Amino acid sequence: MAPSGDLRPLLVLLGAAALGAGLMNLASPQNVQVDIVNTNFTLRWKWDSESDYNVTFSAQYKRRSVYDDEEETDWKEMSGCQNATGTECDFSSAITEYLDSYDVRVRAEKGEEKSPWSTSLSFVPHSVAKIGPPGVQLASRDGVLEIYISPPEENQNQKMWRNDISFAYNAVFWENSSNTQPKIKTVNRREKIYDLAPATTYCLKVRARLTRERKVGSFSPVHCIKTADRALNVLLHPVNVKVHALNMKFLLTWDNQYDQNVSFIVQCLSGHLRSLPEDDSNKWITVSGCENISTAQCDFSSAIVPFGTYFLRVQAMNGYNKSRWSNEIKVDPCIVNEIGPPSVTVNSTEDSLRIKLTSPGESENKSMSELYDLSYRVLYWKNSSDAEENIKEEQQLFFTITDLTPLTLYCLKVQAFSPLYQKDGHFSDVICLKTLKGKTSIATIFLAFVIGLIAFSSLASLFIFSVYYISRRIRYAFFPSCKPPSNIEFFGRQPFNIPYLSTSEEATENCCIIESIVVEETNQTDDYKHSKQSNRDSGNYSNDDDTSGTKVLEETLDQETA
Numbered sequence: 001m002a003p004s005g006d007l008r009p010l011l012v013l014l015g016a017a018a019l020g021a022g023l024m025n026l027a028s029p030q031n032v033q034v035d036i037v038n039t040n041f042t043l044r045w046k047w048d049s050e051s052d053y054n055v056t057f058s059a060q061y062k063r064r065s066v067y068d069d070e071e072e073t074d075w076k077e078m079s080g081c082q083n084a085t086g087t088e089c090d091f092s093s094a095i096t097e098y099l100d101s102y103d104v105r106v107r108a109e110k111g112e113e114k115s116p117w118s119t120s121l122s123f124v125p126h127s128v129a130k131i132g133p134p135g136v137q138l139a140s141r142d143g144v145l146e147i148y149i150s151p152p153e154e155n156q157n158q159k160m161w162r163n164d165i166s167f168a169y170n171a172v173f174w175e176n177s178s179n180t181q182p183k184i185k186t187v188n189r190r191e192k193i194y195d196l197a198p199a200t201t202y203c204l205k206v207r208a209r210l211t212r213e214r215k216v217g218s219f220s221p222v223h224c225i226k227t228a229d230r231a232l233n234v235l236l237h238p239v240n241v242k243v244h245a246l247n248m249k250f251l252l253t254w255d256n257q258y259d260q261n262v263s264f265i266v267q268c269l270s271g272h273l274r275s276l277p278e279d280d281s282n283k284w285i286t287v288s289g290c291e292n293i294s295t296a297q298c299d300f301s302s303a304i305v306p307f308g309t310y311f312l313r314v315q316a317m318n319g320y321n322k323s324r325w326s327n328e329i330k331v332d333p334c335i336v337n338e339i340g341p342p343s344v345t346v347n348s349t350e351d352s353l354r355i356k357l358t359s360p361g362e363s364e365n366k367s368m369s370e371l372y373d374l375s376y377r378v379l380y381w382k383n384s385s386d387a388e389e390n391i392k393e394e395q396q397l398f399f400t401i402t403d404l405t406p407l408t409l410y411c412l413k414v415q416a417f418s419p420l421y422q423k424d425g426h427f428s429d430v431i432c433l434k435t436l437k438g439k440t441s442i443a444t445i446f447l448a449f450v451i452g453l454i455a456f457s458s459l460a461s462l463f464i465f466s467v468y469y470i471s472r473r474i475r476y477a478f479f480p481s482c483k484p485p486s487n488i489e490f491f492g493r494q495p496f497n498i499p500y501l502s503t504s505e506e507a508t509e510n511c512c513i514i515e516s517i518v519v520e521e522t523n524q525t526d527d528y529k530h531s532k533q534s535n536r537d538s539g540n541y542s543n544d545d546d547t548s549g550t551k552v553l554e555e556t557l558d559q560e561t562a
Contacts, residue, residue, distance in 0.1 A: 026115035029057065029087075029106045034121065036129040037218075039158045041095055043081055044088040045106050045118065055110045056083045060117075061094065064101040066124075078104065098125040098160055129160050131217025134169065134208045138225040142324040145193040145202060145227065147171065152208055152217060165275050167208045176201040176224055188274050194327045201226045235323040238264065238296075238314040243329060245337040247361035247368060249301050254314050254326065256296035262318045266290035266298045271309030271330070284313070292317075306333045306371050339368050339425030342376065344414050350406045350436040353380070357397045360416050360425060368425075372418040380412035383432055409434045 029045040036042070043059055059081035062074070081089035095102065103122050108115040135150035151167050153159045161167070173193065174182040185193065187206070196202060203224040208217040238254040245251070252266060267284040274280055290298035304310050310331045316323040343358035357376060359369040368374060375395045381387040382405075392401060404410060411432040416425040 026055070026108045026110055026113050028116040029108060029118045032104065032106055032118050032121045034104065034123050034128065036125055036160075038129065038132040038153045039092060039098075039156060039160045040132075041090065041092045041125070042088055043078075043091055043104060043106070047087060047108060055108050056085055057087070057089075057106055057108055058082050058084070059089065059091065059104055059106045061091075061105075062103045063097070064103075065097070066099050066101065075105070081106075083109070095125055096158075098129070100124070126160060131161070131208050131210065131215055133218050133220040134167075134206055136204070136206050136220045136223050138204065138223050140225050140227045143194075143196060143198055143227055144324070145173075145196055145204075145225065147187055147191040147193065147204070147206070149187070149189045149191070149206055151189070161210070166210060166212065168211060169206050169208055171204055171206045172219075173202055173204040176203050189276075190274055190280055192328060196227050198227050199229050235262070235316055235318055235321050237323040238316055238326040241312070241314055241326050241329050243312070243331055243336050245333070247340045247364060248306060248333065248337055248366045248371070249299070249364075250304065250331070250333070250337075251297055251299055252290075252312055252314070252329075253297045258316065258318075260318055261294075262316045263292045263294055264290075264296065264298075265292065265315050265317065266300060267313055267315075267325075268300060268303045269311040269313075269328075271311065274311060287312075304331070304333055306337075308333070334371060334421060335423075337371075339372065339374075339416050339418070339423060341426045341428040342414055342416050344412075344428045344431055346412070346431050346433050348410075348433045348435045351402065351404050353401045353404065353410060353412070353433065353435070355399055355401065355412075355414070357414060359397070368416065372416075372423070373420050374416045374418060376414055376416055377424075378412055378414050379427075380410055383409040383411050404435050406435050407437055 027048055029047045032043070032045045034041065034043055045057070047055070047057075059078040060075040061078045062076070078089075078091050079094045080091045081094075101122060101124050103120045105117045105120040107117045132152040134152055135154060137148040137150075139146040139148070149169055151161075153161060169187050169189070169191075171185050171187045171191070171193075172182050173185070174180045175197070185191075201224055203222050205219045205222045207219045209215060236257060239257065240255040242253050243250060244253065254264075266287045268287050269280060269284045273283050285303070287298065287300045287303045289302070290300060300312065310333075311328045312331060313328045314326040340360040342360050343363065345356040347354045347356075355378065359367045359374065361368045375393055376397075378392045378394070378401065379389050380392070380401060381389045392399075401412075409432055411430050413427045413430045415427045417423065
């Protein structure tokens with residue numbers, strides 16, 4: 001019948017409407033999360049109608065490659081997470097590329113009814129993954145707790161952490177008693193814990209960490225073991241083992257605590273062997289020159305190279321009686337080594353000190369500049385009680401300290417240091433040196449020249465004046481300018497011809513004029529005056545006064561007239 005045939009399209013529409021109404025009755029899952037431990041992937045979500053046990057869940061994913069920006073546009077069903085009955089599922093088999101980015105989503109299903117998809121969640125497996133617990137085994141020998149650690153994922157085919165060597169491990173151990181505080185120790189895959197009490201139960205748990213990624217894993221299950229009793233009459237093992245190193249010369253020392261004659265043996269193990277999973281007990285090497293020695297020290301420089309890590313141990317022996325090995329000591333050469341002082345040569349100028357350095361260890365053919373990025377620190381000061389220290393840092397072996405005071409004593413010392421290793425070397429011996437005299441300025445030179453010229457002129461003038469004055473006195477005393485008249489005879493025979501003799505000391509002699517005198521009466525007065533003047537000019541003076549002289553002249557004239 002036609003009417004009945006016309007109802008079929010209507011029934012299809014009503015069925016579709018009913019299906020749409022069923023879709024709206026299921027809520028979509030919420031709070032979708034991913035939990036990843038190593039390569040174990042778990043997807044979790046929440047759903048409000050948990051009382052409905054007939055509901056199942058399914059998940060889908062898309063992948064985006066980190067290398068070629070390839071993106072999958074179609075959603076794929078996630079294996080392990082189809083028709084899941086709970087609110088979580090394991091989808092480890094669905095993820096194979098741990099550095100790619102993934103999107104996941106979940107929906108609820110009930111028969112033919114399906115909820116809308118949840119909000120998608122994006123994640124990169126390697127970034128959100130957690131480190132699982134490592135494997136741990138314990139053994140007790142001679143009072144030493146031996147730990148054997150296997151890294152996470154050791155027995156898994158797929159590994160999130162591809163480089164097991166990059167793992168470090170932290171161990172927490174304690175005595176199995178109520179009042180003991182746990183101790184934390186960084187350990188290697190093969191580790192020994194020494195100096196434990198005998199016949200005591202110790203417990204331990206270990207976790208792995210990746211320093212570069214700053215990831216810390218979960219702890220292993222707790223493992224407990226009891227140490228053995230200490231045997232009697234056992235030779236004590238060497239203690240207080242230490243390393244001393246200067247400019248890559250390494251010396252191992254320990255306490256000699258033995259009364260009887262004992263000898264020692266030193267063994268070395270390369271650090272990379274300790275990180276391997278194999279047993280390293282048979283890989284120790286006896287250090288050359290450190291076997292059967294009687295002194296409690298050993299130079300093991302020849303057994304190591306600057307880069308790498310090493311382990312060292314010592315054993316005491318007395319005949320066939322041997323002690324257990326000492327505590328193993330770890331050596332990182334570049335870290336343990338101390339940088340010695342550089343060699344310093346200093347020259348001075350008027351206002352600076354010129355410094356020449358030689359790298360530490362170069363005189364021993366072990367230059368520290370080949371191992372460290374060395375810089376140099378100079379401390380210098382004036383050699384006085386209140387002087388302050390000045391600091392100058394240089395990277396070169398030749399440099400100059402400037403702006404110093406001339407003619408001043410300066411002292412200095414130098415040390416090498418490595419910024420990369422944060423290591424300061426030893427200071428050199430103190431060297432003191434005086435700066436030179438400063439250069440004189442042109443103005444000072446000119447002023448000194450003028451002052452010198454004036455002083456020279458003054459001295460020269462004074463000298464010339466003195467010579468002139470003295471010469472005049474000498475000439476006046478010994479070579480008088482006046483001469484006696486020619487009519488005075490025997491003048492030169494007299495012993496008193498020095499004009500400076502005093503009158504009291506001068507010898508006088510009366511003399512008379514013997515030449516003929518023609519006296520004219522009219523000219524008596526003139527003749528008298530002429531005679532008096534002649535006596536004065538001759539330089540001879542009489543002790544008598546003028547009157548006596550006149551009387552003598554008159555008497556003479558009277559005698560000649562008669």
